[in-house]
Amino acid sequence: MGITPNLSVDIAGLKFKNPVMTASGTFGYGEEYSEFFDLNKLGAIVVKGLSAMPKQGNPTPRVVETPAGMLNAIGLQNIGVDAFIKEKLPFLRQFNTPVIANFFGDSVDEYVEAVEKLSSADGIHAIEMNISCPNKQAGWIIFGTDPKTMEHVVTAVRKTTKLPLIVKLSPNVTDIGFMAKVAENAGADAVSLINTITGMAVDIKKRRPILANNIGGLSGPAIKPVAVRMVWEVCKAVNIPVIGIGGIMNANDALEFLIAGARAVAVGTANFINPAVIVEIIEGLETFLKEEEFSDINQIIRSLKINS
């Protein structure tokens, strides 16, 4: 019981000191939370979604709380890859923590352009591809909800970069296991899931959607059961590592994902409620392993026994 259990995991050739990362868009570019804890403690930092060009985002309201969750429609506001590399990456390079650049585009070309820029930068260890955004060249269909469109864009990105490529799956699909398989076949080194579930909240007095963007993405504890189920389905469908995301608020939640098959987890909305929650989760994992007498986190990953 005295021995410190191993928390490190390998994903796509990278070693993470522990399996807990930040979820894109909930941790800025890391600076904001460095006041609250030592970013060296993180398994990885996944930064706010980047595009080739800066993006303004949506008008407000951009966020609204819902029961045990929140909707957001930030509209992917970001400073663009160039400014990120110049202004934010130097800060992140100080830490002994892998940096994962989340990125997106509204056309295949824009994805490729973003990746080209990211690939030549120093200090980016992996890239995470957000495909939950519309394709302006194909009637604004969401990349991540159509297998063909998704295959196309993942293939294009794969060709462009040697960086470990994580494809972040959308939950707004019929068969997420199949979508994961498509990503795997198109060259993804890992998949992460879930992104937010599309939702809406209505102001009944004004009889308008509360969010300026009408619809938004649901995150937080409310979606955890859906996320765990999807992670489990994806783990059965693919051979590449899976990063579990969705409503993780504490170590026990993280353990649900790990046991269901995730090699690592990312924590999003919980950061807003407790800016140092990730530190607590990492500590909690260690405590759990000790109490249950495991010496290595890899012993519990994918250890789920199915009821028959």
Next chain:
Amino acid sequence: MGITPNLSVDIAGLKFKNPVMTASGTFGYGEEYSEFFDLNKLGAIVVKGLSAMPKQGNPTPRVVETPAGMLNAIGLQNIGVDAFIKEKLPFLRQFNTPVIANFFGDSVDEYVEAVEKLSSADGIHAIEMNISCPNKQAGWIIFGTDPKTMEHVVTAVRKTTKLPLIVKLSPNVTDIGFMAKVAENAGADAVSLINTITGMAVDIKKRRPILANNIGGLSGPAIKPVAVRMVWEVCKAVNIPVIGIGGIMNANDALEFLIAGARAVAVGTANFINPAVIVEIIEGLETFLKEEEFSDINQIIRSLKINS
């Protein structure tokens, strides 16, 4: 302000005294809740899902609470259509409230068989078809998640009955508007949505899914934003009436659905927390209409103004 506003709505040729019904599976066959309020007050009673033959259902645990929601895996336990007609329907006929028989099958034939029996019974005003169940004749694919399978079974049921046919859509799909359209084209008189979202909860000590069935359906306030969004999408896609379901706990929640386009709503999980919640919701709708100075509920149905 003194005048009582009209709450009645028409769906598929039926008149409902108000737009609030029970959601299938959360109100038994009505008896249990008749101790708590006068069932005459209901817009309609939708009974627990029926199959041609009785069904045992799943082992326990069948329910588990999640943040602002619950997962259930009852396994569609029911007494079968025959016993329902003989033992339960006479009780329901006492009330001046339309009875909607929810039903399902695990093959097209079983759907048809159930509908044949239901169609000849006295006192059933409409039928609601649960398509969120697997097709044993097609690799256990869920009827409601595959357009072809769904079209086939809805068409078969449509041919079998003259009763108003409501198709209850599964939310576990990429494009629910499209699925609604398929149901409409196959002859549905109305659609209802959403059924539960598939989820999972893990017992981290036992490293097993908590539900004996491993996965279950998420319901309750947690899913409301997703349900409202889907109802809105479906209302844009079809011309038949839409019944909104998912996380409705009070009149304000019901109003979100009505404003988004639902002609009526059904209340599920909320019954468990407050056995007379539907009475409160009906009263709350009336109060809202008075306060906002509407004389008819139909004035607010589908009155959503979209932010541009």
Next chain:
Amino acid sequence: MKSSRSALSNKYFKADVIGNISLNEHVKLLSLSPLSVVKIPEPGQFFMLQAGSTYDPLLKRPFSIFGYEDNMLKFLYRIRGKGTQAIAGLKNGDTINLIGPLGNCYPEPQGDFIAVAGGIGIASLLPFLKRFKNRAYFFCGARNKKELVMFNETRVLSKEVFIATDDGSEGQKGFVTEILNDSLLVTRYSLPIYACGPNPMLKELAGIAADKGIKCYVSLEEHMACGVGACLGCVIKTVSGYKRVCKEGSVFDIKDIIWE
């Protein structure tokens, strides 16, 4: 979740908290004063209690009626997860709503009987002992002395009290079913058994009852959503198929139960 008056009835009602005291580290006693007329509960019945005032926790929680005198309802409960934590936080003057009385009740015993409580199972059995004063041989199991609650009350109400604790800090060391199994009350007098407690204890009892051919009624627990028989969430397997613990139970004849 406030409720309008028109939604209330004699089985769904509001009550003011008039006491919520700790009996030990984990167990509290909640006293409620209903704001309207309530159906009188029978020993073995239960209520669904509101836990917290938001959607998390969402569902009501089932608790056996522990006391019902002078239009006051009492519940004895053990703090487990977030629902019981919310209830433990109730203060005098708070109002909650509840559903009940629900479920069946312990059948009336003919003559003397054995009552077996494991842990918080005492909550369900104490009103039964009270109803049939001085007719019970009461067997009580607990982890340790500290966890034994209602010690004096049961002594006054029973013919005799037998205690077993896991660590021997009170009564005999071991499981309550062990002392029961050896008791003359069972082996010689074949008194009927009424029991409430954790499942492993009840399973043991099922064996004893079958072995000795004596009647045994047990109050079962299952995860519940509605508490009124509507959701089919709380079933247990019996020789005649699944039965709802909240409706056909929670008290069952132990010989009907099929244990997993």
Next chain:
Amino acid sequence: MKSSRSALSNKYFKADVIGNISLNEHVKLLSLSPLSVVKIPEPGQFFMLQAGSTYDPLLKRPFSIFGYEDNMLKFLYRIRGKGTQAIAGLKNGDTINLIGPLGNCYPEPQGDFIAVAGGIGIASLLPFLKRFKNRAYFFCGARNKKELVMFNETRVLSKEVFIATDDGSEGQKGFVTEILNDSLLVTRYSLPIYACGPNPMLKELAGIAADKGIKCYVSLEEHMACGVGACLGCVIKTVSGYKRVCKEGSVFDIKDIIWE
């Protein structure tokens, strides 16, 4: 959501409730005693306060620092929805966690100044009046006399107090911006304005400030998720693009704001 010690810092900390008193039907004053050393807040800064102890409500709620003396933090708040309801339910001895101080602060005034508070906006401005005692002409708007809080305090701290209520039950009848617009302080002396209040009031002020060519700083409100600049949820439109209310604000030069 309890927090382990290792997660705490001087900007994320726990505090004990040592007072939570009602000033009128809707407004309460919360006093907290932090359990560790806290960064000293400046007038205009805010904290994110835990609301309830479950996932519903989920997010923390932003509140301006109202008082910070003797290592005690005070917040003046209006009960609105479920978050403020949960906070209103806090009792002495309860512990909550909070993040802060956050955001920028009111820039230091040169000489005398005008302060304009609408409704609960007083919460943000009172510590500013205190810091620059006897230099403020304080304009205060409220629905009616009952809703006016901190009446005596502002009188002691300001050079002069002007009051407007919607119904005329105290001070002048009308909007506070109306009396301000006519005031010599604005028209003749062009004193800078510091304001906090509802958006319609601030929009009016924007017009007055532009008209009269005087400096005006306002503290803005937006729905917030993180409060620390990470989520980009709380932006407002400015002449130089979207700015985060929680980070670049909440205090802005009013001429930079683009009103919708």
